[in-house]
Amino acid sequence: MAQVNRRLVLLGGVAAAAGAVTLPTSLPAWARSRTAASAPAIRDPFQLGVASGDPLPDSVVLWTRLAPAPLNEDGFGGMPDAAYDVEWELATDENFGSVVQNGTVSTSRAMGHSVHVEPEGLEAGRDYFYRFRTEGHLSPAGRTRTAPAADSAVDSLTYCFTSCQHWEEGWYHAHRGIADDDPDLVLFLGDYIYEKPSGREPELKVRGLAVTDETTTLALYRARYGQHKTDSDLQAAHAAAPWLVVFDDHEVVNNWNSTSSPAGTQRKEEAFQAFYENMPIRSSAVPDGAKIQLYRRFQWGQLARFHLLDTRQHRDAQAEDDSCSVMRDPDRTITGSEQEKWLLDAFATQPSTWDFLGQQVFFAQRDGDGDKDTCDDTDAWDGYEGSRDRITQGWVDAGVPNMVVLTGDVHRHWAADLRQDYFDHDSAVVGSELVTTSVSSTSAGAEPPSEQWLANNPHIKYCQGERGYVRVTATSGELKADFRVVSDALEQDPAKVEITTDASYVVEAGTPGLKPA
Template structure:
């Protein structure tokens, strides 16, 4: 992640739900001509929104930018002309681009909000790369990205951070500075990447991942699967588009919540997930999704969390209990608070078998400034909760063949452009032993 990721301007770029981090920004001045001569000159500073990358496979990664000389233009054009703009791109082993690996050209078009979305293939596994774009003499910042390990490899470790809920009007996104210092392999964003309203079709269709394809119908396929060698399978779920309904909230433990026809993921996505869990050979099986999976009767009426879809959740709990997917690890956000929870086959029975664990991260800024608090084993009505906390920040997670560790990182403030951060608590789960323990 480059140092500009922590700045508020970064927040307008298309997000990466599983974004490979970009590196330090530079403007290495290597001149090479644009493939076409522009009929009219672009305004200066068309790379105001920076660069991003995401969806790493072992041999490829998606790189992204959007041309916008005036990102806040009221007509939604980003200050760009209506004509297409030729954009060249380069990928290299070094940030000075003396060892080029791939290069090419694509067109940024008005109907796509002048975004550039390149699926760069032919890369080496488990390797960092640098990338940049050029448009009519203007050079973008340099981003740093990486590929996933080869399918047969077992990495000694995998580091990533989870983030969610970043409201542009609620504060500075200072948690990203702390992520940069941790040098993670990935950032997994779990939802509410942007709160601003308005028509954003081009924004969503051209985020930096390869499976954002719009099928016939009102939704587009955002769920997908990544592999970190043999160490982990990461199922990125979509719990927003395929829910049975968006009617007013239902009683979380009422009859409607147990309706077998109610589904959180939709039939196709649920089958896709269960089939993988039943056949996975990975050491860790990660479910990265938007909303809390654990039971929380104190929440009350809900229709957008798993408590409102009990039969669907129970189906997944039973798959986890079967032992076929090793070491289930659920990631969630949404509630603007930290949680660490054991996942029970029967949440109503504290003695029920533990089938997996869940790490829930607080918001980046949503809810505004909040004091950091941590309570261990906090709720007698929810004995599966191991920790509940408040504050703003992210969760830094390290996975090895032997254990997974979650460090809950809280920033001191979101009211200033920069902030110190600290770990307020940490939890681990050992391979082959479902259940959380304090680190």
């Protein structure tokens, strides 16, 4: 066990010893309500809560995973090697007095005893409540919603997005804030787990990993997801709204790419399998060996489209150093040619007011010295300028009026205008980028941008190093982004932690560029 500070809570050790985790008290009353269990063949298997995701106008994914002892190192979650039938219910009221659909699915060790249900024929643009039952046990309830019909007028959309939640490095107060905000959607843009223990100083770690080994096998990835999902605030955020999720690098290994290095084929296979088992995503994403179909698109009526990208699985290897000749090679790609074409083809159709590009790494240029002959950040879009140029030119040529890129990865809030030539500070603004800070992963020691750095990058409007998330409210007239921050992610007691808006920016529809709210 890694050394931790005086506020450490060994949730992993306590839960592993007890074989169960108590039901989170941060969930609303309707989500906590359960029926009494008869003498079951297994202990309460719903320790990881419930979730929903990938909403369509007539369907949404409902998820849970059976795991009475989710922290076990063998990755089986305390489940016997047997198949179990799991009943599910979907209702229009939180008391389940009006059940509109139900059914039974079977799950086994082959799928980590995870459950993915995709009910169809639902009513567009409405809330539903769902729950599961097996062996006399009833799960907590979740609330979800279907997307509005594609041709429907939508007055407003509120969604929250965040990323990067190292278990050891902070409490998940950001997820409590997300649940309290009651959003229509939640986007998670990568690093849901970390493949290895934190290397931070003891005073920057608040709780320990039950299994401290680096995740290199399916069993260890399953156990790591299991521990994360015992967090009550994370469970509350999952239960509050449907999620759209993509992975970044730490769901596999730091800075992996499309080649065999630094993640080999077998490690990718097992990491992808664990990711699918633990995420509320559709069966179209069931891994095919070391491949997983993760980029996809969702529409929210006539108001918004979300293009979710995969910038890991198809990218060229990162440049070995900050070589401009490599990073500016026009043939290099961060998306792969097929995904790039998929995105560019979509720009030709514009069914919604806002286009949101949900992806992982910094899109806008961040130039340290203002010298065009030097380059920075091989892992972000700066390291793949050809990809960035083609995609930006694609939405400009197609006349996409309101492009907003959503980004995670960097453990700090940022807001930036997007240009085609970042060295021409008078060039036209063609979009905006909103970057979320992390849920818990620290950026301690990172210096704020200097005045000279900001002068070299005048398209960068804002930077904040605290933990938190971004809340976006979109209407047909404008978008407002609230950069929400947690006062102290190292403090466990929520009564001592404030979640506030540090800054807000507005984008007016049809007029690219960020303005302070």
